[in-house]
Amino acid sequence: MVAREAGIPRSGRVTISDIARRAGVTSGAVSLAINGKPGVSDITRARILRIADEMRWRPNHAAKTLRGQSPHSIGLVLTRPEEVVGEEVFFTKFLAGVQSVLSQRGYSLQLQMATDLASETAIHADWIADGRVDGILVLDPRVDDPRVTALLELGLPAVIVGGDQDGAALTSVRTDDGQFMRVVFDHLLALGHQRIGYITGDQSFAHIRRRIAAFTDYTLESGIWGITLAADFVPQQAKDATQKLMSSPKGPTALIFDSEVMAIAGMATLSELGFAVPGDVSVLSWEDSATCRVLHPTLTALNRDAAALGRQAATGMLRLLDREPADEPAVVASVVPRESTAPPAS
Amino acid sequence: MVAREAGIPRSGRVTISDIARRAGVTSGAVSLAINGKPGVSDITRARILRIADEMRWRPNHAAKTLRGQSPHSIGLVLTRPEEVVGEEVFFTKFLAGVQSVLSQRGYSLQLQMATDLASETAIHADWIADGRVDGILVLDPRVDDPRVTALLELGLPAVIVGGDQDGAALTSVRTDDGQFMRVVFDHLLALGHQRIGYITGDQSFAHIRRRIAAFTDYTLESGIWGITLAADFVPQQAKDATQKLMSSPKGPTALIFDSEVMAIAGMATLSELGFAVPGDVSVLSWEDSATCRVLHPTLTALNRDAAALGRQAATGMLRLLDREPADEPAVVASVVPRESTAPPAS
DNA sequence: CGGCGTAACTTTACCGATTGAGTTTCGGCT
DNA sequence: AGCCGAAACTCAATCGGTAAAGTTACGCCG
Numbered sequence: 085m086v087a088r089e090a091g092i093p094r095s096g097r098v099t100i101s102d103i104a105r106r107a108g109v110t111s112g113a114v115s116l117a118i119n120g121k122p123g124v125s126d127i128t129r130a131r132i133l134r135i136a137d138e139m140r141w142r143p144n145h146a147a148k149t150l151r152g153q154s155p156h157s158i159g160l161v162l163t164r165p166e167e168v169v170g171e172e173v174f175f176t177k178f179l180a181g182v183q184s185v186l187s188q189r190g191y192s193l194q195l196q197m198a199t200d201l202a203s204e205t206a207i208h209a210d211w212i213a214d215g216r217v218d219g220i221l222v223l224d225p226r227v228d229d230p231r232v233t234a235l236l237e238l239g240l241p242a243v244i245v246g247g248d249q250d251g252a253a254l255t256s257v258r259t260d261d262g263q264f265m266r267v268v269f270d271h272l273l274a275l276g277h278q279r280i281g282y283i284t285g286d287q288s289f290a291h292i293r294r295r296i297a298a299f300t301d302y303t304l305e306s307g308i309w310g311i312t313l314a315a316d317f318v319p320q321q322a323k324d325a326t327q328k329l330m331s332s333p334k335g336p337t338a339l340i341f342d343s344e345v346m347a348i349a350g351m352a353t354l355s356e357l358g359f360a361v362p363g364d365v366s367v368l369s370w371e372d373s374a375t376c377r378v379l380h381p382t383l384t385a386l387n388r389d390a391a392a393l394g395r396q397a398a399t400g401m402l403r404l405l406d407r408e409p410a411d412e413p414a415v416v417a418s419v420v421p422r423e424s425t426a427p428p429a430s
Numbered sequence: 431m432v433a434r435e436a437g438i439p440r441s442g443r444v445t446i447s448d449i450a451r452r453a454g455v456t457s458g459a460v461s462l463a464i465n466g467k468p469g470v471s472d473i474t475r476a477r478i479l480r481i482a483d484e485m486r487w488r489p490n491h492a493a494k495t496l497r498g499q500s501p502h503s504i505g506l507v508l509t510r511p512e513e514v515v516g517e518e519v520f521f522t523k524f525l526a527g528v529q530s531v532l533s534q535r536g537y538s539l540q541l542q543m544a545t546d547l548a549s550e551t552a553i554h555a556d557w558i559a560d561g562r563v564d565g566i567l568v569l570d571p572r573v574d575d576p577r578v579t580a581l582l583e584l585g586l587p588a589v590i591v592g593g594d595q596d597g598a599a600l601t602s603v604r605t606d607d608g609q610f611m612r613v614v615f616d617h618l619l620a621l622g623h624q625r626i627g628y629i630t631g632d633q634s635f636a637h638i639r640r641r642i643a644a645f646t647d648y649t650l651e652s653g654i655w656g657i658t659l660a661a662d663f664v665p666q667q668a669k670d671a672t673q674k675l676m677s678s679p680k681g682p683t684a685l686i687f688d689s690e691v692m693a694i695a696g697m698a699t700l701s702e703l704g705f706a707v708p709g710d711v712s713v714l715s716w717e718d719s720a721t722c723r724v725l726h727p728t729l730t731a732l733n734r735d736a737a738a739l740g741r742q743a744a745t746g747m748l749r750l751l752d753r754e755p756a757d758e759p760a761v762v763a764s765v766v767p768r769e770s771t772a773p774p775a776s
Numbered sequence: 777c778g779g780c781g782t783a784a785c786t787t788t789a790c791c792g793a794t795t796g797a798g799t800t801t802c803g804g805c806t
Numbered sequence: 807a808g809c810c811g812a813a814a815c816t817c818a819a820t821c822g823g824t825a826a827a828g829t830t831a832c833g834c835c836g
Contacts, residue, residue, distance in 0.1 A: 097561070099792055110816055115794055125814060142559040146501075147792035149492035150821045166526075171519060171720045180512075183543045192562075195541040197529045213488035215443075216538075319724045349724035356726055374517045375721065378665045378695035380702055445822055456786055461824060471784060493822035496791045 098141045106139070107132050118143075149215060158186060158401055159194040159217035161204040163224070168317050171345050173373040174390045175223075178245075181394020182221070189402055191218075201226070205234045212240050219401050221245060225290045243401045245393065246291040255410045257397045259388070261291045264417045265298035268368060268386055269306075271419040272338045276427045277366065279309045281329045281336035283350060285317040285343060292342065295370075299340075311336070315346055322346035326353040330365070337428035338366040344373045347383060351424070362426035372420055381423035388417035444487045452485070453478050464489075495561060504532060504747055505540040505563035507550040509570070514663050517691045519719040520736045521569075524591075527740020528567070535748055537564075547572070551580045558586050565747050567591060571636045589747045591739065592637040601756045603743045605734070607637045610763045611644035614714060614732055615652075617765040618684045622773045623712065625655045627675045627682035629696060631663040631689060638688065641716075645686075657682070661692055668692035672699040676711070683774035684712040690719045693729060697770070708772035718766055727769035734763035 100114040107114065109128065116123040117132040124132070149155050160182070162175060179195075186193055194217055198204045208231065211217045219241035222231055232249060235242040239253050247256035272280055282299050285292050296312055303310030313329065315321035322341060326349075329335055341347035347369035351361055359365050361381055369376055369385040376383035393415045403410055446460040453460065455474065462469040463478040470478070495501050506528070508521060525541075532539055540563055544550045554577065557563045565587035568577055578595060581588040585599050593602035618626055628645050631638050642658055649656030659675065661667035668687060672695075675681055687693035693715035697707055705711050707727055715722055715731040722729035739761045749756055 097792095100794095101792075109814095111793075112795080112817075113815060116815090119794085121795095123814065128814080140559075142556075144496070144792050145560040145562060146492045146495035147821090148794085150490070150496055150792080150823095151794055152821065153794090155492075168720075173517060176522065179541075180543050187542065193541060195525075195539060196533065197526050210488075213486075214491040216491060319720045323724060345720055345724075348721055352724045352726035352728075374514075374665045374691055375694050378669060378691075378698045380698035382698075443822095447822080457823075458787075458825085459785060462785090465824085467825095469784065474784080490822050493791090494824085496793095496822080497824055498791065499824085 097144075098139045099144065100136075100141070103132060103136050103139060103141055107135050154218050154405075155216055156190055157192045157194050157217050158182075158219055158221060158398070159196075159208070159211045160221045160223070161196045161198050161207050163198045163201060163204045166199060171319075172317070172343060172371075173375075174343075174371055177390035178223075178394040178397075181391035181396075182398045183394075184391075185395045185398035185402070191398075191402070201230055205231050208235065208238075208240075212238055218405055219243065221397055221401065222247070224286075226288045227290050227293060229290070241401065241404045243397050243404065245397045246289075248290070250410075253404070255400050255404050257393065257400050258412075258414070259291055259393065260414060261294040262298035262301075264370075264386060264388060265295050265302065267417060267419055268340060268370070269299070269302045271384070271421065271425065272340075272366065272368065273306060273308070275338075275366065275425060277308075277338040278428070279334070279336045280311075280338045280340065282310065282312045282340045283315050283322055283325045283329075283342065283346060284312060285315070285346070287314050287316075295342070309336075315342075317343055317346060319345055319349035322349040323353045326350040327357065330354065330357055330359060336365065338368065338425070340368050340370065342370045344369045344371045344376055344383070344385065347385075348375065348379065351379070351383070361424050364429060366425040366428070368419070368425055376420075376422070379424075384422045384425040385420050386417050387420050389415060443490075444485045445490070446482075446487070449478060449482050449485060449487055452481050500564050500751075501562055502536055503538045503540050503563050504528075504565055504567060504744070505542075505554070505557045506567040506569070507542045507544050507553050509544045509547060509550045512545060517665075518663070518689060518717070519721075520689075520717055523736035524569075524740040524743075527737035527742075528744045529740075530737075531741045531744035531748070537744075537748070547576055551577050554581065554586075555584075558584055564751055565589065567743055567747065568593070570632075572634045573636050573639060575636070587747065587750045589743050589750065591743045594636070596756075599750070601746050601750050603739065603746050604758075604760070605637055605739065606760060607640040608644035608647075610716075610732060610734060611641050611648065613763060613765055614686060614716070615645070615648045617730070617767065617771065618686075618712065618714065619652060619654070621684075621712065621771060623654075623682075623684040624774070625680070625682045626657075626684045626686065628656065628658045628686045629661050629668055629671045629675075629688065629692060630658060631661070631692070633660050633662075641688070655682075661688075663689055663692060665691055665695035668695040669699040672696040673703065676700065676703055676705060682711065684714065684771070686714050686716065688716045690715045690717045690722055690729070690731065693731075694721065694725065697725070697729070707770050710775060712771040712774070714765070714771055722766075722768070725770075730768045730771040731766050732763055733766050735761060 100111045104111045104114045113124050114132050117129040196207050208220055222242055222244045225244050225247040241253045244256040246259045249256055313325040315325045339350055341350050347367055351367055354361055354365055361367050369383050372385035372387040376385045400410055446457045450457045450460045459470050460478050463475040529539060542553050554566055568588055568590045571590050571593040587599045590602040592605045595602055659671040661671045685696055687696050693713055697713055700707055700711055707713050715729050718731035718733040722731045746756055
C-alpha cells in the first residue's frame with residue numbers, strides 16, 4: 085500500500101476529497117471553490133479549479149440528487165399502439181428538437197415507451213417517486229386525459245404538447261390546429277375545390293378534435309361540401325376510408341390526411357381505383373417528410389416543423405422549472421405545394 | 431409541530447426510517463427485511479413489508495447509486511445527420527424492442543441524439559463519469575469505429591449492434607447481413623433476373639460493407655451482372671443513383687435499396703422516367719414498413735424485425751452485466767414478396 | 777448450571793457533495 | 807496595546823440506504 089499518499093485517487097472515480105487532499109484543503113473548501121461561493125480566496129479557488137481540471141473531476145450525480153438537488157432530467161413517455169410505432173416521422177423529429185434544447189442546458193432526457201395510457205401514468209409515478217425527473221412532457225393529449233389529471237394531482241411540472249390547459253405546475257405548448265386547418269383549407273379553396281374529404285387520426289386526441297371542429301366551421305363558413313372520416317392513423321383504415329369516400333356517386337375532389345403514412349396509403353388506394361392524382365383528386369398530407377418530397381406525384385404537405393415544436397416544448401419546460409412566465413411563440417405551419425394538389429377537373 | 435410522532439412522514443417522500451419508526455425497529459432492520467437478507471424474524475419481516483407497502487415506500491435511486499449500486503440504466507446515443515433523422519422506421523422499432531426487455535427487468539433507457547461520432551463518444555464519457563449507466567448500446571458501427579475503440583479502453587460494458595468484435599466487456603449482436611443478402615439475391619435470382627443494381631446506404635457502416643461484399647460474391651458466384659452505387663441513405667442521392675443506373679444503355683432489371691425511404695425515392699424516379707414497376711424494373715427494399723405495404727405497387731421488402739433485434743441487443747446487454755455467456759440467437763430475416771418484384775420483361 | 781452459539785436486532789461508518797456552525801488568523805481602528 | 811470584524815478555512819451533520827461490527831437474550835449442551 086504505497087500509493088495511498090498525496091492525493092492519488094484509488095480508482096477511476098475522482099471525488100472532491102481527492103482534490104482536497106492534493107490541494108491541501110478540506111472537501112468543504114473544494115465545494116465552495118467549485119460552486120463559485122464565497123469562503124475561499126481567489127488564489128486557492130484558482131488552484132483548486134486547476135487541480136480539479138487536471139484530475140478530470142466530474143460531480144457525482146447521485147450524491148447531488150441525494151442532497152436534494154435537481155436530477156436535471158426530463159421525462160417523456162411515448163405511447164403508441166404497436167402497429168403504428170415507428171411509422172410516423174413526427175416523433176423522432178420532435179425528439180431531436182427537445183434534445184437540442186435540453187442538452188444545451190445540461191439536461192438529459194428519460195425516454196420510455198408504453199402501449200397504453202395507464203402504463204404511461206404508472207411510469208410517471210415511478211419517475212416521480214424516484215425523483216428521477218424534474219418534469220414530464222406529455223404528447224398527444226386526449227380529451228379529458230387521465231395522464232393530465234394525474235399529473236395535476238401530483239403537482240409535478242408538466243408540459244402538455246398540443247394541450248390547452250394551464251396551471252401552477254403545468255404549461256401547454258399550444259399547437260394552433262385551427263389556424264393550421266385554415267391554411268390547409270385555404271390552399272384547397274384557392275385551387276377551386278368545392279368537395280373536400282378529411283381522413284383523420286385518432287379522434288380521442290384533443291388536437292385532432294380541434295382540427296375537425298375547425299374543418300367543420302370552415303365548410304359551413306364557405307358553403308363547401310365537406311366530410312370527415314376517422315382512420316386512427318392506421319394505414320389500412322386510411323385505405324378503407326379513401327375507398328368509401330371515392331365510391332360515393334359524387335365524391336370529393338380533394339382529400340386531407342392527418343399523417344403522411346395515411347396520405348401515402350390513400351394515394352395507393354386512389355391509384356388502385358384508377359383515380360389520377362391530382363387529375364381526379366388532390367391529396368394533401370398533414371405532416372411533411374422526405375417521403376412526401378420523393379413520391380410520385382410529390383405530395384403537397386403541411387409543414388409544421390416538428391423539431392421546432394420539440395424545442396418549444398423543452399424551452400417551455402425549462403421556463404416552468406425556472407418559474408419564468410411561459411412565452412407564447414407559436415409554431416407556424418405552412419402548406420408546401422407540390423404536385424399532388426391542383427385545381428379540380430371539371 | 432404536532433404531527434412529528436409515530437411515523438408520519440414529513441412530505442411526499444417516504445424513507446426507510448419512516449418505516450422503521452412505524453414498525454418500532456431501526457432502519458437497518460428495515461433494510462434487511464426489504465432486501466430479503468437474514469437477520470430479521472419472519473414475523474418482523476412480514477410486518478415491515480406490510481408497512482412499507484402501506485406507506486407506498488419506494489427505494490431512493492440516488493441513495494442506492496451513491497452506495498455503489500448499479501443505476502439500472504442503459505445508454506443509447508442515436509447519431510444521424512439532421513436530414514435523415516426520423517425518416518427511418520428502423521430506429522423506433524428497434525427502440526421499442528430494447529425497451530420491452532429492459533423495462534421488464536427494471537432497467538431504464540438513457541437516450542441522447544447526436545449529429546456526429548465525436549459528440550457521441552463525449553456523451554458516453556459523460557455518462558460513465560457520472561455513473562449514470564451500466565452499459566452502452568452502439569448502433570451502426572463503422573469500419574474501425576472510434577466509439578468502439580473508446581469504449582474498449584474505458585472498459586464499460588457495451589453491445590455493438592451489427593458489429594463483429596467481442597471482448598471482455600463487449601459483445602456484438604451480429605446481424606448476418608451476408609445471409610440476408612443471400613435471401614434477397616435468391617429472391618431476384620429465382621424470378622430470373624440477370625442484371626441487378628444495388629443502391630446502398632452509407633458505406634462507412636460496417637454492416638453495409640458486409641452487404642456489399644456479399645453482393646459482390648454472389649454476382650461472381652452466379653455470373654450475374656451486378657453493380658453497386660452509394661446513396662448514403664439520402665433520398666435525393668437514391669434518386670440520382672436510380673437515374674444514373676437506368677440511363678445506361680443496358681440497365682438493370684432489378685434494384686435493391688438499402689432502406690425503404692430510398693426505395694420509395696427510387697420508385698418515384700422510375701415512374702418519372704417512364705419505367706413501370708415491376709414491368710420494366712423490379713424493386714426491393716431492405717427494410718419493411720407500413721408504407722411498403724400500402725404503396726402502389728406494394729413494395730417487396732426484406733423484413734428483418736427491428737424489434738426483435740432491439741430485444742436481442744437488450745438481452746445481450748443484460749447477460750453481459752450478469753456475466754452470463756452471450757447467447758447466439760441470430761435475428762432471421764425473410765423477403766416479403768409483394769407487387770414490386772416480378773420476372774424480368776424479356 | 778455455566779458457558780457458548782446464534783437469531784434478532786441495534787450501532788455506526790460510509791458513499792460524495794453541500795452547508796451551517798465553529799475556529800483561526802490577520803488587518804485595522806481607537 | 808487591545809479589541810473587533812471579517813476573510814479563509816475546518817468541522818460535522820445531512821441526504822437515504824447498505825453492511826460490517828457490536829449487543830442482547832435465549833436455548834441447548836456437556
